[in-house]
Amino acid sequence: MSTQIAKTLDLKGLSCPLPIVKTAQAIKQLQPGELIEALATDPGSVPDFNAWSRSTGHELVEQTEEGGVYRFVIRRR
Amino acid sequence: MAVQEAELEAPVREHEEHAHDKLVIIAWSGDLDKVWPQMILATTGAAMGMQTTIFFTFWGLFSLVKENVRITGDNWMQKMVAMMDHPGMEHLKLGKMNFAGAGPRMMLKLGKDHKVASPGELLEMARELGVRFVPCQMTMDLLGLSREDMIDGLDEPAGATTMLLEAQDAVTLFI
Numbered sequence: 001m002s003t004q005i006a007k008t009l010d011l012k013g014l015s016c017p018l019p020i021v022k023t024a025q026a027i028k029q030l031q032p033g034e035l036i037e038a039l040a041t042d043p044g045s046v047p048d049f050n051a052w053s054r055s056t057g058h059e060l061v062e063q064t065e066e067g068g069v070y071r072f073v074i075r076r077r
Numbered sequence: 078m079a080v081q082e083a084e085l086e087a088p089v090r091e092h093e094e095h096a097h098d099k100l101v102i103i104a105w106s107g108d109l110d111k112v113w114p115q116m117i118l119a120t121t122g123a124a125m126g127m128q129t130t131i132f133f134t135f136w137g138l139f140s141l142v143k144e145n146v147r148i149t150g151d152n153w154m155q156k157m158v159a160m161m162d163h164p165g166m167e168h169l170k171l172g173k174m175n176f177a178g179a180g181p182r183m184m185l186k187l188g189k190d191h192k193v194a195s196p197g198e199l200l201e202m203a204r205e206l207g208v209r210f211v212p213c214q215m216t217m218d219l220l221g222l223s224r225e226d227m228i229d230g231l232d233e234p235a236g237a238t239t240m241l242l243e244a245q246d247a248v249t250l251f252i
Contacts, residue, residue: 013192014192015191015192015193016117016121016193017120017121017124017194017199018192018193018194020121020124021120021121021124021206024123024124024125024206025124025202025205025206051125052124052125055125055126055127056125056126
């Protein structure tokens with residue numbers, strides 16, 4: 001399984017539902033197993049990315065926060 | 078004969094299984110503050126992998142009227158409806174605090190400032206994500222809306238039976 005980030009999405013400043021919608025659109029371009037990194041500033045994206053991962057099966061591999069920027073690393077199922 | 082107790086391992090689930098992987102939104106209102114959540118929930122449902130259908134009925138249908146179509150309808154009563162209430166996604170009114178159009182303009186400005194996509198932008202995304210848009214045939218007849226008055230890419234107009242059948246195994250929202 002890949003540990004390289006295949007794509008990074010800058011979602012900073014965007015509000016619900018755009019971080020999820022744009023991530024869902026972008027992850028379709030990846031191969032199964034590849035990683036996508038999403039950077040968001042919407043605090044609501046923390047529960048939303050978790051819920052989205054649970055419902056779609058794309059694995060939320062990593063979730064960190066630094067200086068108000070939430071970073072999510074997701075593996076395409 | 079001995080009855081063996083089944084000791085099956087719980088299947089490894091790749092993701093949570095849901096009773097509902099379908100979303101049906103009945104888009105009844107044509108107010109900005111209701112069309113917005115119609116589009117937010119439709120795009121989100123599709124993004125979550127739900128098979129999403131929006132059934133547009135009554136006032137909800139007018140948000141699908143093309144931008145360059147001002148007056149719809151065949152007789153004076155139908156035309157009056159369009160006269161009094163400008164059709165189209167760019168001319169939605171607020172359910173409250175409309176203030177002759179100042180309210181919606183402020184609301185859209187706030188949306189822009191907070192980087193919330195407008196209903197029109199969300200509609201485009203919904204279509205890219207494969208959301209089905211089904212207009213209600215009866216309302217089209219009642220209000221004199223023709224297929225040509227409305228934006229491209231809609232499903233065939235259908236009735237309540239089609240919608241309720243679709244809704245039988247779906248999360249269903251009436252907005």
